[in-house]
Amino acid sequence: MTKLKGILLTQGMHGMISQVEGLAKALDIEFTHHKVELNNFWNLLPPKFTPVSQNVYKKIDHLDFDIIISCGRKSVIPSIHLKSISNKKVFNIHIQDPKVDLNHFDFVIAPEHDGIKGSNVISTKGAIHYITKNEIEDNTDYLKSFIKKDDRKIWSLILGGPTKYYDYSTKNMKHIFSIFYKLLKKHKFQLVVIPSMRTPLNTIHYAKEFFGENHTIIMDVDKKAYLSALGLSENIVVTCDSSSMISEAALTGKPIYVANILPKKNDKRFQNFRNLFRELNITRNLGEEIENWNYEKLDETNRVAKILKSKIQS
Numbered sequence: 001m002t003k004l005k006g007i008l009l010t011q012g013m014h015g016m017i018s019q020v021e022g023l024a025k026a027l028d029i030e031f032t033h034h035k036v037e038l039n040n041f042w043n044l045l046p047p048k049f050t051p052v053s054q055n056v057y058k059k060i061d062h063l064d065f066d067i068i069i070s071c072g073r074k075s076v077i078p079s080i081h082l083k084s085i086s087n088k089k090v091f092n093i094h095i096q097d098p099k100v101d102l103n104h105f106d107f108v109i110a111p112e113h114d115g116i117k118g119s120n121v122i123s124t125k126g127a128i129h130y131i132t133k134n135e136i137e138d139n140t141d142y143l144k145s146f147i148k149k150d151d152r153k154i155w156s157l158i159l160g161g162p163t164k165y166y167d168y169s170t171k172n173m174k175h176i177f178s179i180f181y182k183l184l185k186k187h188k189f190q191l192v193v194i195p196s197m198r199t200p201l202n203t204i205h206y207a208k209e210f211f212g213e214n215h216t217i218i219m220d221v222d223k224k225a226y227l228s229a230l231g232l233s234e235n236i237v238v239t240c241d242s243s244s245m246i247s248e249a250a251l252t253g254k255p256i257y258v259a260n261i262l263p264k265k266n267d268k269r270f271q272n273f274r275n276l277f278r279e280l281n282i283t284r285n286l287g288e289e290i291e292n293w294n295y296e297k298l299d300e301t302n303r304v305a306k307i308l309k310s311k312i313q314s
Contacts, residue, residue: 006031006067009075014197015244016071019095022130026305036074047076047100071095080104113272126247128301140231142224147216152190156229160242161198166261176259177210191215194229250298257286
């Protein structure tokens with residue numbers, strides 16, 4: 001049977017790419033990825049004030065597709081417009097709240113903590129993503145040439161980066177690192193620090209300076225190192241700014257601790273997400289008593305893909 005063809009629309013940010021590509025792969029479709037660029041002042045206006053027109057965005061030269069998967073504010077109007085001008089039946093799927101009438105889309109995939117309701121809405125626990133169990137297994141041994149050869153168990157600290165809600169100041173990083181310092185003295189584990197695309201370079205260097213040569217600090221963004229850390233670690237710590245990486249870590253079924261940063265502004269949505277994951281017995285807060293616990297591995301991407309396949313086929 002010929003595979004359906006898809007186009008993926010995002011602003012090019014890693015978190016968005018992870019979500020659209022993860023869903024496309026789970027749907028088993030052929031796809032091409034397009035970075036959306038809005039024209040002139042349309043870049044400044046919310047989608048609900050923007051006309052559905054080719055004048056709004058730079059033309060996407062790809063017309064043979066069956067499915068559009070979009071994510072992010074800038075991709076809302078291009079998705080609606082491309083569906084409207086197609087000469088065949090096209091399903092458009094938007095990930096996250098599009099901030100427009102939901103009926104512009106066949107399906108909207110939104111985190112449960114966002115509270116979006118509608119007959120075409122599929123709610124998820126956390127973010128969908130492109131990490132798979134097989135990828136983690138295939139790359140688990142990758143870090144063994146980097147880490148110190150001893151009998152210490154491995155903990156990983158997955159770093160996000162500054163946002164409009166959270167500041168990666170030296171003060172905030174020192175607070176997180178100091179909690180680790182106390183844990184290291186008590187539990188004698190080996191720490192592996194994994195940066196992401198948003199992690200400031202000075203934060204990575206500070207981690208190397210703070211923890212010294214007896215631990216492993218990965219200095220560059222390295223997906224294989226990230227996957228390996230998820231596979232090797234006994235416990236995983238993720239900074240609170242990244243709901244997507246907390247969701248990715250939940251695929252492992254391992255204890256996850258959230259490293260909290262005092263917010264600069266009201267972060268209720270993120271708090272709701274973290275509260276949900278705590279209620280699901282997936283996370284604790286870094287600094288709480290260390291314990292081992294189990295939970296059902298969270299694989300929302302494949303769960304959502306099964307629902308969509310059934311609806312699209314029918």
